[in-house]
Amino acid sequence: MAANQPLGEFLDDLASERSTPGGGGAAAISGAMGAALVSMVCNLTIGKPKYVEVEAELKEVLAKSETLRGELTAAIADDVKAFDAVMGAYGLPKGETDEAKAARTAKIQAALKEATDVPLDCAKLCAEVVKLSSVAADKGNVNVVSDAGVAVQSAYAGLMSAALNVRVNAASIKDRDFADGRLATLESLLSEAGAETTRVYDVVKAKLG
């Protein structure tokens, strides 16, 4: 899926019986929407006299959120590629000799590792968006604070979604040190971002009155 595909067509593909795009693509889009909404809050704050004291900080946030938006948009295609590689490896001839069987297994395992790291990268990017949403909610233009609240919800949904794809692939990896290390990183991201999302959402609700 490319960023120039119409949204309605992407949703048609998502709903179809094809395996990709699937949850991994939806996770990346949720994260990208979160990043875009952080950028919107920054763009509607920077240049306003009332917010001159936070302008420099929000310019930095904007630069980061725009980078993250680009990375998360690119992650939609990465997810399809990683999934297709796993399916391709499982689809290889099973082989007659032990050597051929071992070669197929090694290819499957390598593809599963990549298909664990791709959603983990997406999860990390979403966790970064959660942090930026926090600054946007605390310091951005209060007239668009609800958009900062939507940003944090979208980014957190992206993280929770990507987490499922990390888990599903990590479960089939034989190298348990690799898998357990990735799962530990994931748990740490989820724990920190979960607490921050709750805090930001409450801040936004309080500012809405």
Add this chain to the structure above:
Amino acid sequence: MAANQPLGEFLDDLASERSTPGGGGAAAISGAMGAALVSMVCNLTIGKPKYVEVEAELKEVLAKSETLRGELTAAIADDVKAFDAVMGAYGLPKGETDEAKAARTAKIQAALKEATDVPLDCAKLCAEVVKLSSVAADKGNVNVVSDAGVAVQSAYAGLMSAALNVRVNAASIKDRDFADGRLATLESLLSEAGAETTRVYDVVKAKLG
């Protein structure tokens, strides 16, 4: 925003300093992605011999999820329209006479009521998607159970996001019976869907092993 706009262009618009599209559009897209993923799980379950016992039920779920997907896709444009109507009403000349002032106030209040009901409708649709995700996670093809988990996360993020737009507009409505009624409906949706989302996500995690 129409469904035929490229996704990347929509994200550009979301990030821009224009007020629409904003969080309301992102909420509707989250809900639509959730509905699409429910449909995907149904499409990958229906027709499989192993799932013949749940086939009739999942066909009903699929019909509902596809209807909801259409409604949520349409809700993206409804949000822009409702927001523009509020801005248009606030932008009317303030008027010299009491009568002219009262007429402007009435138009603002009517637009705010509409701008409360539009995201409340989106919230209701997202809550329906949460319920369908629940069936998809419990009874759908276990090979795509992670997609049911992403569906519930996306739909719940859509609901939590739409909720902020209900609150921001309800806060400015003078007819407190109207506003309080809408807020009570919203709280009920949030409470039920919040509990269900947690349950579904845990079911999915358990099935992933």
